[in-house]
């Protein structure tokens with residue numbers, strides 16, 4: 070089944086909160102763990118066990134695993150496999166973008182089921198030109214996977230690039246336009262998503278492009294349900310609010326972690342039917 074359809078069903082069955090797995094060094098210490106591979110493994114697998122059976126999507130952030138080299142990446146491989154085995158979709162946050170031939174290698178690394186890091190979807194950066202990520206889009210199509218493309222990010226530096234005007238409108242508007250084309254005539258939901266921060270305040274861009282919207286910045290960065298309703302309007306039904314630190318800070322007790330994820334899920338039911 071195509072990614073958009075799988076995501077749609079998962080959001081209906083398990084709610085729409087995406088839980089980010091970001092093993093910050095400060096969180097490892099707060100949990101009483103060492104800032105080392107053993108601490109990383111305990112942290113990440115505790116989160117997976119507590120949360121992955123209950124939420125629709127988990128989003129491991131690759132950088133926090135890569136900082137421990139190959140042993141950290143081995144932990145990431147287990148996080149991906151165990152989360153999928155528990156029924157959650159895995160959106161691997163790698164924000165990759167490069168010239169086309171290298172984009173193909175990234176696509177093979179993360180979206181080909183034969184890879185040890187194969188995930189349901191990845192985050193991608195279109196700022197080398199949207200066409201540069203075509204190999205990721207085509208590989209995702211071949212393997213029923215998805216791609217979430219950065220459009221209006223949650224960080225304060227984003228507007229410098231994303232609000233810049235071209236002959237066709239803003240850079241972000243161009244990205245969203247490509248996504249609308251890719252998702253045309255796909256029901257119930259397209260396979261190609263955008264990343265739009267919950268912290269951007271408001272936007273004049275067309276956010277209803279028949280695809281899912283990952284909205285990070287919900288929770289620790291200050292984004293609220295009221296912000297999501299204001300920013301997205303009718304497109305709110307396709308939004309996946311994403312929260313990492315706010316949920317992770319509830320650990321290390323697995324029941325507290327699970328309850329934080331369930332509370333987050335409950336808090337965003339007001340965004341409407343997926």
Ligand SMILES: O=C(O)c1cc(=O)[nH]c(=O)n1[C@@H]1O[C@H](COP(=O)(O)O)[C@@H](O)[C@H]1O
Pocket residue numbers: 089091130162164192221222223224264265266285286287288289290311312313314315
């Ligand atoms: O693609 C992302 O997930 C992302 C895009 C964006 O615009 N802003 C953003 O914060 N993120 C990621 O979302 C997570 C936010 O974590 P918290 O602020 O702890 O909830 C981090 O993993 C970021 O890398």
